[in-house]
Amino acid sequence: MANVLIETTRRRSLAKRALPRDGSAVKQTAPQDMGQQLADQPDSDQAIIGRVLAGNRDAFRTLISRYSDPLYRHALCMTGSPDVAEDILQMSFIKAYQHLAEVRGRFDAWVFRIVANGCKDWLKNIRRTHLSYDEDDQPSGYATPDEELDRTELKSDLDRALAALPASLREAFVMKHVEGRSYEEMADLLGTTVGALKMRVHRAREALQVLLEEKYA
CATH class of the missing domain: 1.10.10.10 (Winged helix-like DNA-binding domain superfamily/Winged helix DNA-binding domain)
Known part of the structure; x- marks a missing residue:
């Protein structure tokens, strides 16, 4: 399972779903019966968790693809290192998989806290003098040497x-x-x-x- 997590988290750019930044998908309310219908949908987080706990380990890939992009961006902003962010994301999903039966409420908030705590633990142990960036993160466009x-x-x-x-x-x-x-x-x-x-x-x-x-x- 760890190999599946490593492979999937390294393909974040292929993820088809991610949490909206404005939180619209999590702030909308619905009547209780509609909420139950949403929870019963085959692609809902709750339904996927149920399949994983029932023995379908591959179903966990859907949760990874759904949330890896925003979680990786948060880890990268917190640590400044793509490699560290990747490691934190990987270990967080492994921990989430191992403790999936403990999820109460929304999975996205639960796994976000795992990643956030991983970032805080790293920051407690590392005192950095600067952040590292990928070449893709560098400013684009022409600038003079002085600028x-x-x-x-x-x-x-x-x-x-x-x-x-x-x-x-x-x-x-x-x-x-x-x-x-x-x-x-x-x-x-x-x-x-x-x-x-x-x-x-x-x-x-x-x-x-x-x-x-x-x-x-």
Whole structure:
């Protein structure tokens, strides 16, 4: 099963489904009978989990394909390393598979917390001076050598400042300002309150301002 997870997570670009950033798919409400109908649909998360627990291990691939893209993006924003993000995603799906019977409520929120905790654990053990990027992440378009140097220096300073934030503040800032999530969606995924997340984002902004103002004020 681990080999299946490794192969699938390395093919994130082929995933056919991903969570919408605006959270529209998880915020809509329906009458109780309609909710039961949705849960009974053959491609719903609950139905897929049921098939996996009944012995159809291959059905877990559908959940990986459905959620690997947004989870990978979050891990990449949190760690700054494609390799580390890949490792965290892989281990998170393995853990999710091993503990699938423990899912209560929405699978997407449950597996997101596994990935988020993996990122926090990594950040606790690693103090980085800069983030690494793939070539595809580099700015496109023409720039003079001086402009390119200034841009690289600014990005490096921003990376160092963001990496210096406590994990909880970095997580909230990334989810709000990098991933573009609403506070309501963030609260749903992290299992906390909107007020607490607004405070974390505010504290993250203040900390970044302090870290950068000496050079860019």
